Amino acid sequence: MRTEDLIKALDADARSKAMPLGRAWWLAVGVAAVVAAAVFFMTIGPRPDFMAATHTMRFLSKFVFTVALGVSAFALIQALSIPGASSRHAKLWMLAAPVLVVIAVVLELFVVPEAEWGRRLVGTNWYICLTFIPLIGIGPLAVFVAALRYGAPTRPVLAGTVAGLLAGGLSATLYAAHCFDDSPLFVATWYTIAVLILAGLGALGGRFFARW
Template identity: 50%
Template sequence: METQELIKALAADNQRSGMPMTLVWTGAAVIAIALAACVFFVLLGPRPDITSAMQTLRFPFKIVVAIALAASSLSALRALSRPETEPRDLLPPLIVAPALIAIAVLTELIAMPASTWSARLVGTNSLVCLSFIPLIGIGPLALLLLALRYGASSHPAVSGAAAGLAAGGIAAAFYASHCTDDSPLFVATWYTMAVAILAIAGALAARRVIHW
């Protein structure tokens, strides 16, 4: 049997048996978000000035970027659970969140004096960010990797990385409501590094977790 025929056969078999994939991914996403919310509210909670922060542009923007990353990554992850999916076909929606933050960074560099760039990039919560986004996201990552086992991904490492991005986006959206560093320079640096930790962990774990 040729490779393409094998892939089609696996995809057809996956659709015929087991739990419906729509139910699997809807349930995984809902539970992942609920788990992240529980960890977030137990360990951190929203910042005290969240009401006034919502009146600014930078604070809600970083939450929107995190949600965009989570949504696009979850969509890509669901597609990657099918063996016929090619990762390169999923790149356009995944570029949305990086493009938004790149535009915000460029705007900040233009609008703010160069003497303030370093302080805005370093912020006051860099280590907290690097610690708590992975901590909030590790549970959702595990759930999403388990959901992948109901599919038949032909790209385990890429699928695992997508699971890490999705978990990181969910975690970052919650953490952003606690963090008082709202500069796009800070978000582009530290949030990206924290999410990358989950993406790398997902890619490495997927090789062991996903079997078909």
């Protein structure tokens, strides 16, 4: 069988599932959100001054980055789940979150004295960030890898990596509600490292559990 014929057969199989693949992905996101929220509220929960913090631009900017990451990763992983589907535009949208955080960092460097840069980058809770973003995201990652198996990704490692980014965007959004370090310098450094941990785990999950 030629490669093109095999891809067409996989595509037909993916579309003939009892539940449409698109609906399956929305269900997976719903389940993952419930799992992540349960872990978040049972462990750290939102910061005590959450409502007051929502009136500050630095606090809100964290969610712009994390939500942009989650939305763009969700679009890309759906495309990667369908053999032969074009993922070019979805890949371009993956640049949105990095570009936004770079812009925020540049603005921060302009308004904050240079002597403060190091302190804001390190923050006060970097170790909590590196612990809880992966902890909150590991359950959603398992859900997303399972959803990949429902489809038929032809590039399972890439799809698994994007599943990790999607889980990271979800868990980082919840963690941002707890985090007391609102500087874009902190977010660009520690949130990124924490999300990349999940992306690496997702690559392994895709490699071993999403192959066909």
